[in-house]
C-alpha cells in the first residue's frame with residue numbers, strides 16, 4: 116500500500132550549486148535545541164546527517180527506548196519527526212535557505228523495533244515557486260530486523276521557502292537561539 120502523491124506538471128528540478136559538497140560530507144545540526152538533530156536536546160533524536168548523491172541527503176539515528184509506541188516498536192509520530200527533519204535537511208542542503216513544512220505524508224510499511232538503527236535518504240524532487248517537493252525512505256541498517264534491502268517506511272513532503280522573519284515571531288518563546296555553529300545562522 117502506498118499513499119497517493121502526484122508531483123505537479125510544472126515541477127522545476129534545481130541545479131546543484133557549484134559549491135555543493137560531495138556525497139558523504141557531514142551536515143551540521145541546524146541548531147543545537149532542535150528535536151530532530153540538536154545535540155543539546157536530551158529527549159531528541161540527535162539525527163546525524165550527511166550529503167547524499169545528487170539532490171539527496173542521508174540521516175541516521177537509533178530507536179531509543181523512549182521512542183516506544185506499541186510495546187517494542189517505534190511510535191509512528193517519531194518516524195514522522197525523523198522524516199520531517201531529513202526532508203527539511205534535503206531542502207536546506209540544496210537551497211541553503213530556511214524552509215518550513217507545509218504538508219507531509221508517511222507510509223508505515225514494516226514495524227520498526229526499539230534498538231534498530233535507521234538510515235534515511237531524502238531528496239528534493241523539484242520546486243514550484245516557493246514550494247519544494249521532497250520524498251524520502253528509511254531502512255533498518257543495524258540492530259534488530261536489519262535488512263538494508265527492505266524499505267520500512269517512506270514519506271513525501273511539501274516544504275515552503277521562507278525568510279528569516281518567519282522565525283522572528285517565535286523569538287519571545289524560544290528556548291535558546293541558534294548560534295554561529297548552527298547552519299540556521301547562515
Ligand SMILES: CCCCC/C=C\C/C=C\C/C=C\C/C=C\CCCC(=O)SCCNC(=O)CCNC(=O)[C@H](O)C(C)(C)COP(=O)(O)OP(=O)(O)OC[C@H]1O[C@@H](n2cnc3c(N)ncnc32)[C@H](O)[C@@H]1OP(=O)(O)O
Nearest residue numbers: 145199200203204207213215216217218244246275282299
Ligand atoms: C531565530 C532565527 C532562526 C532561524 C532559523 C533559520 C533557518 C533554519 C535553517 C535550516 C533548517 C534546516 C533543516 C530543517 C530541518 C527540519 C525541518 C523541520 C521543519 C518544521 O517542522 S517547520 C514546523 C512546521 N511547519 C510550520 O509551522 C509551518 C506553518 N505554516 C506557515 O507558516 C505557512 O502556512 C507557510 C509559511 C507554510 C505558507 O504561508 P505563506 O503565507 O508564506 O505562503 P502561502 O500561503 O502563499 O503558501 C506558499 C505556497 O505554498 C502552498 N502551500 C502552503 N501550505 C500548503 C499546504 N499545507 N499544502 C499544500 N500547499 C501549501 C500555497 O498554496 C502556495 O502555493 P502557490 O505558490 O501555488 O500559490
